[in-house]
Amino acid sequence: MVAIKLKGVGYAYEDGIKALEGIDLTVMQGERVSLVGPNGAGKSTLLHILDSLYLPTEGEMEIAGIIVNKKTARQATMRAGLLFQDPDDQIFMPRVWDDVAFGPINMMLDELEVSRRVETSLSLAGVTEYADRVPHHLSFGEKKRVAIAGLLAMDPEILLLDEPTANLDPLGRRALVNVLQSLDKSMVLATHDLTVAMELTKRVVVLKRKVLYDGDFHGLLRRPDILTEASLELPSIPRLFSEWNARTGRKNEIPLTLEEALDTLEREMDG
Numbered sequence: 001m002v003a004i005k006l007k008g009v010g011y012a013y014e015d016g017i018k019a020l021e022g023i024d025l026t027v028m029q030g031e032r033v034s035l036v037g038p039n040g041a042g043k044s045t046l047l048h049i050l051d052s053l054y055l056p057t058e059g060e061m062e063i064a065g066i067i068v069n070k071k072t073a074r075q076a077t078m079r080a081g082l083l084f085q086d087p088d089d090q091i092f093m094p095r096v097w098d099d100v101a102f103g104p105i106n107m108m109l110d111e112l113e114v115s116r117r118v119e120t121s122l123s124l125a126g127v128t129e130y131a132d133r134v135p136h137h138l139s140f141g142e143k144k145r146v147a148i149a150g151l152l153a154m155d156p157e158i159l160l161l162d163e164p165t166a167n168l169d170p171l172g173r174r175a176l177v178n179v180l181q182s183l184d185k186s187m188v189l190a191t192h193d194l195t196v197a198m199e200l201t202k203r204v205v206v207l208k209r210k211v212l213y214d215g216d217f218h219g220l221l222r223r224p225d226i227l228t229e230a231s232l233e234l235p236s237i238p239r240l241f242s243e244w245n246a247r248t249g250r251k252n253e254i255p256l257t258l259e260e261a262l263d264t265l266e267r268e269m270d271g
């Protein structure tokens, strides 16, 4: 089953800025994809389009089986959930608990189910202790986690995450990776954090107004031209092992994660 299908999608802002051009993208149900690229690449614009908040100014789009146009946009929006890059765009109730409850209440769920979802999501996002706080008094990273709780409480089929780990402390980031990993949902994750991207997804789309690359991370490592064009810097582990390969003439597949690096070292030690 296809969750997301874009054909030749382009987007121009009203002032004429063409943020996206000729985007072809298919994401299957349950598939997780990282979206990377420099500032201004169009990542946030694309996520707004995938949430049917902006309609493509060119091309065609299908979300969860719905062909998206002016008439169906609202319906399509309900099938996906967008975590905004800036949590201040997302959080507006005067109490954390009410903010997280806002979505489920709007979905006409009964009181018991609303409470159940709010408690579960606050706990998953690690913000149970903030339930009674004023969101606007929290730090950026804390607000981001509250926004994540709000998103989880709606339980959308498709998760669209705009830099979810930006400004999280290391433990918060680890906890979020674990939560996202445990969810069986289609996911598009815009991020500058390639370590997180490599842990969470096999597939990566490199964006710079157009799609520069769409494939797995191992394939991307073999494309230094694209890494340069998209201003991407590899995380320490793949960087270390590609340097090591270069120096020693080894042709090992470059490990991406800590686990893979340990396996590589173990094989080297045995050999």
Ligand SMILES: Nc1ncnc2c1ncn2[C@@H]1O[C@H](COP(=O)(O)OP(=O)(O)O)[C@@H](O)[C@H]1O
Residues within 6 Å of the ligand: 013, 014, 015, 017, 018, 019, 037, 038, 039, 040, 041, 042, 043, 044, 045, 046
């Ligand atoms: N509301 C807007 N009006 C006009 N141009 C915009 C607007 N939002 C973003 N842009 C422009 O669209 C391009 C893509 O922006 P964005 O999607 O935010 O990129 P990214 O999330 O990859 O940093 C940039 O050139 C940006 O300046």
Ligand SMILES: [Mg+2]
Residues within 6 Å of the ligand: 043, 044, 045, 085, 162
């Ligand atoms: Mg952005």
